[in-house]
Amino acid sequence: MDEILNAVLKRVRPTEAEQMRLQEVVASLLRRVEEACARLGVNAKPMLVGSAARGTWLRTERDIDIFILFPEDLPREELERTGLAVAREVAGRTGKERYAEHPYVTAKIGGFEVDLVPCYDVADARRIKSAVDRTPHHNRYIIERLTPELRDEVLLLKQFLSGIGVYGAELKVQGFSGYLSELLTLHYRSFKNIVVAASTWSPGTFIDFTNSYAPEEAKALFAGQPLIVIDPVDANRNVAAALSTQNFATFVRACQDFLRQPHMRFFFPRSLRSLSPKEIQKKIRQRGTTFICITFKSPGVVPDILYPQLRKTERALIARLFRSGFEVFRSDVWSNGRSIILLELSIAKLPDVRLHRGPPITVEVGDFIEKHLRSKSKFAGPFIDGGGRLVFEIKRELTSARQVVERALAERSAFGKHVAEAIAEGYKIYEGEEIAKLCSDAAIRKFISEYITRCLPWYR
């Protein structure tokens, strides 16, 4: 195993030259922020945060996060206005404004993705005004504790998480954040220790850096969250809150499999081959299911807002189909400029007749019988079923899953807000092998290929 880990480190640890290059860019950025603050007469100071600040960045990570810290007493509008002015000045013309909980500026500078994020410099992390104010505290906590030896262990863990497809706390991924990786490393002291420990994790695993909770208390408080890691700078917060059960279980299985047979493919899995449109059609035919693929123009919101809405909409459609008697076999969502909700149905067509149950004998029938007896939609009944319930057999209104989906897309109830608006503007449905038509877009082709050949990366 040590051989493998050394080989991995060689590939993922930035070279001296790369580190120098980063430090140059960082130094220049910090200077430019200070200069901009002086020029604009702003009382604020820059801080390098994130993996670049902690020496835990992978060679493939090209992110630099510079936070611009303002005094706590500055009014919020002032912060946003002057903060953005400073950020824009530093970013230059390539800078783009983004909105998450807060506005910030992102730019491509010196070959790096640079985020310039205004925030408050809050003394007590439990008194922050918004989530971004917590980052400087995280930064200080890790920098003070992470020794150079532990940095390598973080790199191994991050590359492992990345290789098995669960790295990143953004809501598109719902995986492990860089900060969480660093905390796990601080707690277990080595990548190997983490793998050994995690291979026996079960949902509800609990790590408390603050010693604030008894395990049972934490499990109740953070119920349903598979991994609970109490934030050392704020005991009210689970650092692993974004982690899905699916990704938690993927990590645990990966650790079990890696211990049984260590291999480079956990860190560097085979890349997925996209299928050709012909292959996609053939696979769909072989599966014998019905694909219903809903596409629409993505609403103009960041992925952290869009993905939860896409998933909410996906769940609403599945629930609606289920209530109408249709079974969704598997499903997924995807987005870039276009958004996709892909539903794969085992049952896409139901009979015209359906059962309509009346009350049990102990309940008065009221007008249940009169209402249905002469109805045109009656096939048979009333009669009594095996359980003693009065039933009619009547005509089913919607007999195909596509009809149900179209009805749901017209009503858009329980959809995500921006997704509902985007769908109202227009959508297209591709059914069955038709979805091969979407494959002229290479990114969509990749998404569909991945869906069809879905497999844990280390088994590819």
Added chain:
Amino acid sequence: MDEILNAVLKRVRPTEAEQMRLQEVVASLLRRVEEACARLGVNAKPMLVGSAARGTWLRTERDIDIFILFPEDLPREELERTGLAVAREVAGRTGKERYAEHPYVTAKIGGFEVDLVPCYDVADARRIKSAVDRTPHHNRYIIERLTPELRDEVLLLKQFLSGIGVYGAELKVQGFSGYLSELLTLHYRSFKNIVVAASTWSPGTFIDFTNSYAPEEAKALFAGQPLIVIDPVDANRNVAAALSTQNFATFVRACQDFLRQPHMRFFFPRSLRSLSPKEIQKKIRQRGTTFICITFKSPGVVPDILYPQLRKTERALIARLFRSGFEVFRSDVWSNGRSIILLELSIAKLPDVRLHRGPPITVEVGDFIEKHLRSKSKFAGPFIDGGGRLVFEIKRELTSARQVVERALAERSAFGKHVAEAIAEGYKIYEGEEIAKLCSDAAIRKFISEYITRCLPWYR
């Protein structure tokens, strides 16, 4: 209501002439049994039992039950041998031997269906050697208590039960026996009282002629039986044991409906019109379901043995289909010379792909992954589902309901014994509109018509 009841009585009460005619035939039969006993040197005496004995026979009922009572100490083979000899002598050449729990002889005599049943003359009904020995006790109990006025009430109840389709305790019907009708009349004192009481019955209704049980005790002892009427001659027995929940609920609903709006149609429903083969095909098309009709030569056993076996086989097929992912919408069984198990499927075709779940993360995978990873039947996987379970998507072995039915008919596990033997000899499957081919047989056509247009008789 009284007008209706009087009109019903006029139609169902045997005329003077009919009663005379019955008495003549009965007297002659009793005499012939006595003569036969004398001639064959047999120590036994005849007893008229059943509705003819109690003056509770409907004009349409043309049954005479003569029991031949033997001393208790006679060995069983002796009873069967000499009992049958006497019965055969009385029945003459038209007599036919039948076997239920016991052999007996049935014959058409003087326009009546005559059963000649040898049994033991047991002093204590709780010490009987077989079910038929109980009948003389029932007979005496009712005759001693049923006044001429009450007889009319019994006639009304029986015709009501017959009209709504729940008269007869035989296992084909699973309804109310004549004896149960008489006991209910003794208990409630009039047909009207019964209807009023039954309209508020709920499953577990309890009537104890022996005052042997507390209600809760009886409900526990006879759990699952919707109506519990403790037999006055044997407190261990529920007279309504054969009554199905379906027929119980049908009776309760009929009483509710009759009270709301009394009508002759409860006693004399419109007769069911058989559909033409063309109409049957059209209805099947309209329902959009898949009919799978299994037919085979009926095994040579009485209906009380055959019907439970047919239903057991029906349940086994439904359970097997369900386990394979197929949903049976409704089903029924039927028999005369030919037996039919009719299955109507909502879902008759499933996709080629199916989910195969592995263990949760807390359980070792063992060879689950190795076994499926290189399998030819693998479509996708392994991956982790939303619940954290390892899954493969693999090829479904049987994708059509018909394949599952054929496999089940080849294995015949959990089928009724005689039915399994009959099916082993050979069967035919008619699928979908093909079942119209069976309709050259008028009785089968009636069964299928009734199935398709199924409706409580008083709503026809």
